[in-house]
Amino acid sequence: MLVNLNDVLRDAQKKHYAVGLFNTTDTDMLEAAIAAAEEARSPIIIGTAEVLLPFGELKLIAPSIIAAAKRASVPVVVHYDHGLTEERCMEAIELGFSSIMFDGSLGAPSENLERTAKMVKYAHSRHISVEGEIGHVGEASTGDNETNDMYTTPGEAIDFVRTTGVDALAIAIGTAHGAYKTKPKLDIERLAEIRAAIDTPLVLHGGSGLSDDDFRNVIRYGIAKVNIFTDLCLAGVAAMRDGIEEAYLDIRNRKVEYIKRAVMRKMELFGSVGRA
Numbered sequence: 001m002l003v004n005l006n007d008v009l010r011d012a013q014k015k016h017y018a019v020g021l022f023n024t025t026d027t028d029m030l031e032a033a034i035a036a037a038e039e040a041r042s043p044i045i046i047g048t049a050e051v052l053l054p055f056g057e058l059k060l061i062a063p064s065i066i067a068a069a070k071r072a073s074v075p076v077v078v079h080y081d082h083g084l085t086e087e088r089c090m091e092a093i094e095l096g097f098s099s100i101m102f103d104g105s106l107g108a109p110s111e112n113l114e115r116t117a118k119m120v121k122y123a124h125s126r127h128i129s130v131e132g133e134i135g136h137v138g139e140a141s142t143g144d145n146e147t148n149d150m151y152t153t154p155g156e157a158i159d160f161v162r163t164t165g166v167d168a169l170a171i172a173i174g175t176a177h178g179a180y181k182t183k184p185k186l187d188i189e190r191l192a193e194i195r196a197a198i199d200t201p202l203v204l205h206g207g208s209g210l211s212d213d214d215f216r217n218v219i220r221y222g223i224a225k226v227n228i229f230t231d232l233c234l235a236g237v238a239a240m241r242d243g244i245e246e247a248y249l250d251i252r253n254r255k256v257e258y259i260k261r262a263v264m265r266k267m268e269l270f271g272s273v274g275r276a
């Protein structure tokens with residue numbers, strides 16, 4: 001069934017588990033993610049991100065994701081990740097996404113606040129949930145996670161959720177997008193302070209490549225949604241490598257199976273298995 005973030009994250013926050021967002025660029029990844037959620041009886045968030053659109057056009061992938069969500073036997077949020085422009089977010093809503101992330105974190109904080117608040121107003125009038133970001137989760141390839149001047153402060157978080165009314169908040173505590181060059185160091189103390197300061201479910205981006213203990217730790221200290229993409233790509237690559245001698249459709253099936261297993265592993269780690 002198609003639901004929005006509020007339908008899954010409130011329960012996760014209350015019961016101290018996290019729901020994964022698994023981004024998909026094609027129907028193989030989509031099939032793998034949905035099959036994992038149904039087998040694990042887990043709620044799931046599926047989507048695509050603005051930076052991934054060159055690899056899977058929004059107008060093509062959106063109807064598949066939405067159809068898969070509607071017929072799934074578990075709650076599925078269809079989420080537009082890292083919407084950078086109002087136009088694209090509105091297009092995703094138009095196409096039937098139940099949730100969006102509006103990411104104004106690259107701009108000045110005051111501008112981020114103002115643009116996110118406007119987007120929330122628009123989305124909420126259509127029963128669409130909104131995730132915002134304060135502080136900035138950068139790119140692992142440029143070492144963005146190694147300096148803490150972009151980390152979220154509790155004061156900023158309080159201000160941001162009060163002004164914008166977002167349903168979920170992405171925070172920067174030491175992770176980055178993509179594959180890490182050096183092991184990330186997470187600021188758990190900062191996470192605990194932010195958790196204590198606000199009620200809004202918190203989101204961790206840049207989760208691929210963290211250790212199992214890192215995940216247990218951030219979930220214990222208040223993360224309710226974790227974004228995963230790179231790990232699924234790695235599973236897909238492993239399938240293609242292992243199936244190199246096979247026929248195209250056999251490689252395709254192997255890929256779905258490997259990605260499904262990678263998703264299920266994360267669901268077990270996040271504690272979302274059996275929650276649907």
Ligand SMILES: [Zn+2]
Binds near residue numbers: 137
């Ligand atoms: Zn992200």
